[in-house]
Amino acid sequence: MNQDDLKAYYINYFPSKSVYEWLTRKKVVLPNTLSEKTSSNNENDDESDSDSELEHLTMSNTNIAANNREIAFEYASGAYGRYLTFPTYKQFYDRITNVVPNRFEIGAIYENVPKKIENLFGSGNKSIGNKNVPLEKEFVFDIDMDDYDPYRTCCNGSQICDSCWSIFISCAIEILSKILYEYFDWNNFFFVYSGRRGLHLWIMDYEARILNDNERTKVMDFLNICKNRNCETRLNANNGNTCLSRPLNPFIEDSLNITAKYFNDLMEEQDPFKETKDVRKILSTQFPDITNQLNTYFMTNNEQSSQSKWMAVNDIYLKHMQGKLGRNYNDTKEKNKLLEQKEEVLLKYLYPKFDIEVSKKIGHLLKSPFCIHPGTGNVCVPIHISYQKKLDAQPTIKSVSKFSPSNCPNMKTLSKESDYSEYVDLFNEFLAHYLSLEEQRYDFEHSSKKTKVANKQNDLSW
Amino acid sequence: MIRQSVKRKHQSSSNNANSSVASDNNYAKTLIVNSTANDPNFPLIKQYTRETSADYSNLLTLYTMPPVQHSELTLQEFETFGLDRLKFLMELYHLQSNLNLKLKEILDMNHYSQLMNKYLKSCGNNLKDMILKDYYGHYILRLVFLKDEENMDLLCSMELLLLKLKFQSIKNKEDKLKFLKDNAKIMDINQDIDENNLMTTLSDINDEALLGKIHKFYNNNGLSTVVHEDTPILRLKFNKIIDILPSRSVLLYKGYVYLPEHMQFNYLSQMYSKNLKQELIRIVKYKMVNLSTNESDRLIPIINHLNNNGSVLNSYSSKEFENTDSLTHNQIYNPEVYNNFPLCMQNLLTNLKTHSHLKYTGRQQLSIFLKECGLNIEEALKFWQISFQKKYSMDDFNKNYKYNFRHNYGLEGSRINFKPWDCNQILNKDPPSNDMYHGCPFRDWNKNKLVDYLSKAKNVYTNDNLTKFDINTIVDLKNQKDYMMACTRYFEFTKDVLPHNEMITHPNLYYQRAKTIQSNKSGKE
Numbered sequence: 001m002n003q004d005d006l007k008a009y010y011i012n013y014f015p016s017k018s019v020y021e022w023l024t025r026k027k028v029v030l031p032n033t034l035s036e037k038t039s040s041n042n043e044n045d046d047e048s049d050s051d052s053e054l055e056h057l058t059m060s061n062t063n064i065a066a067n068n069r070e071i072a073f074e075y076a077s078g079a080y081g082r083y084l085t086f087p088t089y090k091q092f093y094d095r096i097t098n099v100v101p102n103r104f105e106i107g108a109i110y111e112n113v114p115k116k117i118e119n120l121f122g123s124g125n126k127s128i129g130n131k132n133v134p135l136e137k138e139f140v141f142d143i144d145m146d147d148y149d150p151y152r153t154c155c156n157g158s159q160i161c162d163s164c165w166s167i168f169i170s171c172a173i174e175i176l177s178k179i180l181y182e183y184f185d186w187n188n189f190f191f192v193y194s195g196r197r198g199l200h201l202w203i204m205d206y207e208a209r210i211l212n213d214n215e216r217t218k219v220m221d222f223l224n225i226c227k228n229r230n231c232e233t234r235l236n237a238n239n240g241n242t243c244l245s246r247p248l249n250p251f252i253e254d255s256l257n258i259t260a261k262y263f264n265d266l267m268e269e270q271d272p273f274k275e276t277k278d279v280r281k282i283l284s285t286q287f288p289d290i291t292n293q294l295n296t297y298f299m300t301n302n303e304q305s306s307q308s309k310w311m312a313v314n315d316i317y318l319k320h321m322q323g324k325l326g327r328n329y330n331d332t333k334e335k336n337k338l339l340e341q342k343e344e345v346l347l348k349y350l351y352p353k354f355d356i357e358v359s360k361k362i363g364h365l366l367k368s369p370f371c372i373h374p375g376t377g378n379v380c381v382p383i384h385i386s387y388q389k390k391l392d393a394q395p396t397i398k399s400v401s402k403f404s405p406s407n408c409p410n411m412k413t414l415s416k417e418s419d420y421s422e423y424v425d426l427f428n429e430f431l432a433h434y435l436s437l438e439e440q441r442y443d444f445e446h447s448s449k450k451t452k453v454a455n456k457q458n459d460l461s462w
Numbered sequence: 463m464i465r466q467s468v469k470r471k472h473q474s475s476s477n478n479a480n481s482s483v484a485s486d487n488n489y490a491k492t493l494i495v496n497s498t499a500n501d502p503n504f505p506l507i508k509q510y511t512r513e514t515s516a517d518y519s520n521l522l523t524l525y526t527m528p529p530v531q532h533s534e535l536t537l538q539e540f541e542t543f544g545l546d547r548l549k550f551l552m553e554l555y556h557l558q559s560n561l562n563l564k565l566k567e568i569l570d571m572n573h574y575s576q577l578m579n580k581y582l583k584s585c586g587n588n589l590k591d592m593i594l595k596d597y598y599g600h601y602i603l604r605l606v607f608l609k610d611e612e613n614m615d616l617l618c619s620m621e622l623l624l625l626k627l628k629f630q631s632i633k634n635k636e637d638k639l640k641f642l643k644d645n646a647k648i649m650d651i652n653q654d655i656d657e658n659n660l661m662t663t664l665s666d667i668n669d670e671a672l673l674g675k676i677h678k679f680y681n682n683n684g685l686s687t688v689v690h691e692d693t694p695i696l697r698l699k700f701n702k703i704i705d706i707l708p709s710r711s712v713l714l715y716k717g718y719v720y721l722p723e724h725m726q727f728n729y730l731s732q733m734y735s736k737n738l739k740q741e742l743i744r745i746v747k748y749k750m751v752n753l754s755t756n757e758s759d760r761l762i763p764i765i766n767h768l769n770n771n772g773s774v775l776n777s778y779s780s781k782e783f784e785n786t787d788s789l790t791h792n793q794i795y796n797p798e799v800y801n802n803f804p805l806c807m808q809n810l811l812t813n814l815k816t817h818s819h820l821k822y823t824g825r826q827q828l829s830i831f832l833k834e835c836g837l838n839i840e841e842a843l844k845f846w847q848i849s850f851q852k853k854y855s856m857d858d859f860n861k862n863y864k865y866n867f868r869h870n871y872g873l874e875g876s877r878i879n880f881k882p883w884d885c886n887q888i889l890n891k892d893p894p895s896n897d898m899y900h901g902c903p904f905r906d907w908n909k910n911k912l913v914d915y916l917s918k919a920k921n922v923y924t925n926d927n928l929t930k931f932d933i934n935t936i937v938d939l940k941n942q943k944d945y946m947m948a949c950t951r952y953f954e955f956t957k958d959v960l961p962h963n964e965m966i967t968h969p970n971l972y973y974q975r976a977k978t979i980q981s982n983k984s985g986k987e
Binding site (some may be wrong): 038105183184185186207211214215218219221222225244245249250251252253 | 675678679681700701704705708709710711713714715716717
């Protein structure tokens with residue numbers, strides 16, 4: 001990647017102030033000197049005066065989110081620097097524009113300033129008293145498109161196209177949004193295109209941020225119904241026994257309804273059963289005869305569309321059951337079995353496939369929004385943002401509807417196109433809301449404990 | 463001061479004016495129960511007043527009330543009750559954690575009822591006696607498992623297992639529900655419960671969407687209706703009951719989990735284990751002040767004795783054996799040393815000799831074991847270089863393997879001082895395929911090979927062959943997949959019995975115990 005281009009990006013386009021405010025959950029008040037330097041892109045409050053630098057410094061000393069938030073740089077050389085911290089915005093901005101990292105990743109906020117523990121015995125020998133506990137970090141999810149390889153026909157590996165994006169990723173976004181509001185009651189989150197083949201989800205709700213490793217792991221075990229990353233052993237592999245117990249947990253049922261909306265598009269656009277030689281890959285039945293019949297059908301009608309192959313599953317199954325059970329073929333139990341298996345096919349294809357390792361550990365690093373993906377030059381842009389404007393109101397959802405990987409802002413073409421600002425605006429709008437929520441929370445916590453101290457801080461307020 | 467007055471109160475009730483006279487007739491009760499019971503600084507047990515009487519009619523209990531009314535206990539009983547409880551819990555825990563049996567399997571295979579007969583019914587078939595023994599055992603072990611946090615957690619998980627088994631073994635559904643109802647106060651007194659975490663009923667819920675989900679999810683499982691209009695539903699913030707989430711058997715909605723009656727036990731048992739841990743921590747704090755005084759002195763040796771037995775359960779930790787001894791590369795095949803190695807390591811060494819090479823997993827298993835036995839890095843490099851020299855030149859060795867061994871000693875890369883693998887770790891690795899020799903011979907060798915080997919084995923000290931019975935014992939254990947026990951028996955047949963019914967759970971434990979026996983025997987001669 002061209003260092004000069006990247007440097008120009010960090011200076012001219014990268015919304016460093018917004019990102020820093022997002023990470024530290026506090027508005028940055030810029031002293032005049034710095035604001036002049038960066039005013040080409042960032043709008044700054046004019047009210048900042050000579051006192052504000054001092055104020056900014058004193059504020060930052062008490063802001064644990066700024067002091068103890070881990071940032072990790074991937075340098076141009078390929079070297080990797082962990083446990084960097086930036087107590088002030090100026091330090092953050094200066095370092096990024098001077099060092100010009102390929103990208104940087106975001107870690108947890110720790111109890112103390114995170115430092116790499118280096119001594120003669122290496123990092124393995126941390127003494128017990130030295131534990132630096134991670135206090136909070138956004139709950140993050142990562143979905144990689146290559147995990148969908150067995151289910152998509154358009155691309156594979158790290159490739160991605162508008163078709164697989166609009167089917168698989170859109171479905172994942174819809175399902176996750178639904179689950180997060182409806183079942184966890186979380187409203188502040190956004191989805192980010194990672195720049196190449198993936199999707200990141202950042203959840204900012206306080207309750208989600210303070211989950212510990214164990215809790216994150218348990219939540220992931222709850223959500224991750226496609227257990228194994230080895231695709232063949234995902235759902236529906238249990239020799240005809242469906243894997244999910246019935247009745248379905250309501251969040252799975254809701255997800256299923258969403259997948260049904262996308263399944264037709266999937267059939268039309270991806271023709272997923274085109275090459276299918278063995279129906280057991282699609283669904284397994286408890287009756288080998290049915291599997292054989294289906295296989296024969298698929299082989300002899302190879303030119304047929306996936307739609308009609310999928311329909312044929314019903315016909316053949318029911319005909320077989322009719323033959324087997326005689327006039328009892330209307331047996332609802334048997335029909336349910338088929339239905340359940342077909343439901344699991346839908347989930348197998350379209351339910352989000354998480355890279356759960358990213359989510360399980362509070363200290364896990366994830367690439368920051370608005371970084372450049374080193375491989376593609378794409379900007380890692382937020383595309384779908386949700387937040388609750390008023391308590392008890394339906395969450396507000398904003399998304400860049402026309403987004404697809406092919407029109408993702410790219411470092412090389414940024415100067416020609418102006419679309420980029422749309423993403424920054426989207427992020428800023430969310431940020432303003434987020435910061436006001438944090439302010440409320442901060443005030444509430446402090447006023448309930450120490451009214452006096454809180455009053456003092458209000459006097460100094462920004 | 464407080465202690466004095468407490469003591470007097472109870473001495474008068476038991477009419478034993480001078481409790482400092484040591485004899486078997488002296489009562490141990492004071493320490494177990496009363497020294498803490500009336501202490502106002504002891505908030506968790508504050509509710510134990512003599513007016514509240516515990517319900518001794520049921521074995522299923524959360525031990526909210528010490529056996530104050532049945533407080534006569536001899537020192538002898540104190541010891542046997544404690545020891546029996548310890549063995550009871552240890553054996554149950556062994557079934558779960560080492561044999562990986564599920565609760566249902568432990569019950570179905572009658573392990574639970576057998577152990578119950580062995581350790582609880584031993585004092586008579588009278589239900590009340592059993593219940594008392596159960597109570598005493600529980601409270602005695604509270605004094606034993608206080609060594610460190612790990613120790614406390616162990617007791618909590620063992621007691622939790624027992625509670626679950628007790629609950630599962632009850633067949634009558636009504637009794638189960640009664641137990642939950644009676645103990646609902648545990649949920650109420652817990653500080654985790656706030657106004658949002660409440661017992662509610664369907665008729666109190668207004669959210670239509672939620673009602674629909676509750677009905678559909680809990681009442682639609684083909685069984686009879688589980689959740690009625692007025693059955694209690696426990697509403698909890700999801701992170702309060704996080705462990706139940708992965709089963710997806712509960713309804714989560716808007717950040718809250720809705721627990722119908724039949725699932726509340728899970729929550730209750732978690733609370734029980736949490737509370738038990740807190741009480742243990744309080745006992746430690748209290749003990750520092752009070753346990754050193756006169757009459758308690760008689761109990762301390764017993765508690766320490768129990769504690770030593772309990773520490774058997776703790777997996778081998780190198781702390782236990784301050785490793786001062788050293789080993790040189792040319793001693794390893796020396797029978798004096800070699801005979802002290804467990805079978806898995808002998809297996810690796812034999813194959814290392816024949817093939818002049820070991821694959822990665824085998825190298826790891828052996829080299830870190832030898833490191834722990836006292837082979838330093840210089841000696842280790844010598845040993846491995848010589849072992850490999852038929853196939854690899856010095857240059858090849860340095861290029862391909864030196865780093866690996868230095869890494870194991872924490873001298874390269876992440877510089878972690880690697881701990882030797884214990885039996886569980888060894889058993890959790892993939893079993894060896896062709897040309898691989900790591901793992902556990904009791905699992906990985908087929909029956910013929912094992913029998914063949916065992917029939918040639920001799921007791922190192924008596925030079926006797928193993929008897930047919932010995933061999934069958936080991937093979938039976940192999941068939942039951944109880945490999946650590948098989949190894950333990952092998953140790954005993956080829957050397958000597960282990961103290962305190964100790965079990966081999968770590969190759970280095972095997973080595974250390976073998977060395978101890980060796981030095982004892984040579985000392986006697």
